[in-house]
Amino acid sequence: MLRQLHKFSGLLAALLVSVLAVSGAMLSLYPAMDRARAISVAEGQVTIAELAGRIAATHQGVEEIERTPSGTIIVHHLENGRPASVVVDPVTGQSLGPYERSSLERWTKNLHRSLFLGDGGRIAAALGAAAMLLLTVTGLQMTARRMGGWRHFFARARGSRSQRLHVETGRLAAAGLLLSALTALYMSAATFGLVPSKGAPPLEAPIEVSGGPHLPVEQNQALQRFDLSELRNLTFPDAADPKSAMELKTIGGAGLIDPTTGEMVAWQDQPLPQRIYGFIRMLHTGQGLWWLGLILGMTALSVPLFSATGAIVWWSGRRGRPQIAANAAAASADTIILVGSEGGSTWGFAATLHKALADAGHTVHTGPMDKLAQSYPTCRRMFILAATYGNGEAPANARSFLQRLETIAPPPAYPVAVLGFGDRQFPKFSQFSRDVEAALARNGWRFLIPAETINRQCPQEFARWGQALSAALGKTLVLDHRPATPRTLPLTLVSRRDYGAEVQAPTAVLRFAPAKRSLLERLFGRGRPSFNAGDLLGIVPPGSALPRYYSLASSSRDGFLEICVRKHPGGLCSGYLHDLRPGDTIAAFIKPNPAFRPGRGKAPVILIGAGTGVGPLAGTIRANSDARPMHLYFGGRDPRSDFLYKHEIEKWLDESRLTSLRATFSRVPGGSYVQDRLREDAGRLRALITGGAQIMVCGGREMAAGVMAALTDILAPANLDPIALKAQGRYVEDVY
Ligand SMILES: Cc1cc2nc3c(=O)[nH]c(=O)nc-3n(C[C@H](O)[C@H](O)[C@H](O)COP(=O)(O)O)c2cc1C
Incomplete structure (x- = not known):
C-alpha cells in the first residue's frame, strides 16, 4: 500500500513537483541576495521618526517608506510629478539608486505560485505540495522499513546505485522537503480562504485628525x-x-x-492568524530568514534527482519482473509458486521455475507470498521463493505471509519446498526464508526437499537446487536462469602473471585495458567504466549464457582492470581466461559491490585473504594513497610458488600504503593457515579492533568460516563478536 502510494504519486506528480521545487530553489536566492545588498543597522540605532526625517529632507513628495524583511529601505515618491521608487541608505537617507523588481524574479514567482494559469494553476501548485508531502512521508516510512527499522534509519544504504542515491538524498533532504510542503499547503489554504490569514478587518476611517499644519x-x-x-x-x-x-x-x-x-x-x-501566516510565509520563502531559505532551496534541488532515480528504480524493478506466461488459476493448479520479492529479481527465478515445471507437464500458478490462500483444492506441491530485506525481514509483498500461515490448520497434505534469496554480506543471511521454514515446520507442514538458500542471485546455485528438486520429483528439471546481463565492454589483456603451478593451484593475475572510446560513445555515457577495488567483473565465457563474477583487484584510477583467476579442473570460464594471451579481447561488464569497501574515515583496516581472495585487498591497498593504517593477512601454499603480489606488496610497504604484512603458507614445514596466524596475533588484533579497526575478509567459504571462528574467540574477552561488527558494517566479507 505504502509502496503503491509512493510509486503512483511519484510517477504522476514528478514533473509538477520538479517544476515547483526548481522554481522554489531559484526564488530562495533572492532573500539572501537582498540581505547581502541591504545596509544593516543595529537595533536601537535609528528610530522610524529619524529615518522618515532623513528621507523627507532628501526626497520630494514622499508617499511611502517600505522596509523589506531583509532590511532594504525603499522609498516611493513623486519626482517631478512622476512616481518613482528608490532604495535608500537608512543611515543617511540618501538615495542609493532606483528600485526595480527583477523581471526574472517576478516570472519565477508567477510560475511557482500559479504556473501562469490563475486559480487553476494555484490549485495545481497546492496539489503538487500535497504530492510532495505524501511522497516524503511514504518515502521516510519505506526507508525505515528498508533499513530494518527507525533505529537503523541512517545505516549504510544498500542496493543499486540509483536505489542508494534515492535513499541517501532522501535522508538528507526529508526535513527540508517536509517543511516546504507543509508551509506551502498552509499558504495555499490561506489563499483559498480555508484558513484565516488576515484576522480582524484593517483599520479604517472615520478617525478624527486635527487637520492643522504637519509636524516635521x-x-x-x-x-x-x-x-x-x-x-x-x-x-x-x-x-x-x-x-x-x-x-x-x-x-x-x-x-x-x-x-x-x-x-x-x-x-x-x-x-494572531496574521502572525501565524507571516511566520509560515517566512519559513516557506526565507524572507526574513535568508539562511533557512537557502537550505530549503538546496533541499528542493534534490527533487529532480529524486524523480530521475525514482523512475530508474521503478523501471528496473518492472524490467526485472518478467510476465509469467500461462499462469494457471490458483484454484486449478497442481503446483503453486509463492514469491517474496522487493527488488524484482526473485520473480525472474520464479518465472524460470514456473516454465520448467509447466514444460514438465504441471499446471502451475505463481503469485506473491501475501496472497497465500486458506486452501488450494488441486495443489500437489508448493514452492516458496523468498528474498530477505531490511535487517533480516520480509520483502514488501510477503509481510503478511507469516500471519496468514498461522491461520491454516490443519497443515495441507501436499509438501512444500522453501528457497531463500539473500546476500551473505548481511548479518542475517536469508533470515526471512529461515523464519518461513521454521514457521512451516512448527505448523506441521511437510517438506519436499530441505530448505536451501541462494547467495546474491547466483544462477549456478539455483541450477544445483534444480538438480535436487529433479531427484525429489523424479523428473529432470533444467533450471537455466539467465538474468539479463548488462551491456558489456571490450577489454584487452595487456599482461598476465602466473603463479601456483608447482603447488597445484594455477593462478593468473590478469590485467586488462578498456578499449579506447570515441567521443560519440563518451557523449552517450559509454566512456571509461568507473569502478572500485572489490566491485565485480562479470564475464560470460563462450559456450555459456551465465556470467561468472571475479572481484576486481584495481580501481578506475589505476587505468586498468585486474582480476585473479584460479584455474579449476574442467572450469569453463577459468579455463577460457587462463588460455588468454596478451592482445586477446574479452567482453565483460561491471557489477558494483559497494558493501565490500573500507568504511569512511581513518580507522585502521585489517585485510584478510587467502589465494585469489587477496585480489580485491591488493586493489584496496594500491588505492590507499592517504597511508591509512592497513594490515594484511595473506594465506598461500608455498612462498616460492603462489605468493601473489609479492613484489608489489613490498613496494606498498615502502610507500606506507600498507602498514604491516603477515603472510602464512600451508605447504611448507610447520605450515599454517591464515586463521592460525590470526590466533597467534590475538592480542594485537583485539587491540586494533577494540580501537575501532574494520575487517575485510575475502576468499573461499571454508577460509571465511575459519576466520570468523578465530575472530569470535579472539574478540570474546573484549565482549565483541564478528556478528555485531557485521551489523555495524565493520566486518565485511566477499566469500565464494
Ligand atoms: C536494502 C536491502 C536489504 C537487504 N537485507 C538483507 C538481509 O538482511 N539479509 C539477506 O540475506 N539479504 C538481504 N538483502 C539482499 C536481498 O535479499 C537479495 O539481493 C535478494 O536476491 C533480492 O531479491 P529481490 O530482488 O527479489 O527483492 C538486502 C538487499 C537490500 C537492497
Missing part, C-alpha cells in the same frame, strides 16, 4: 517610539486631504497617526 516628521512622537527594525511600511498623509492620517505598519501591528499632533489615534495589534 522627525518630531512625530508616535514614530519616535518605534525602532527602524520594526518597520514594515509608513504611508505619508495625502497632501491634498488635510484630514488624512499617516498609516504605520510594524511587525507587531498597524496604527493611524495624526500628522499635526504626532499622536497615535488608533492602534491594532497584529491579529
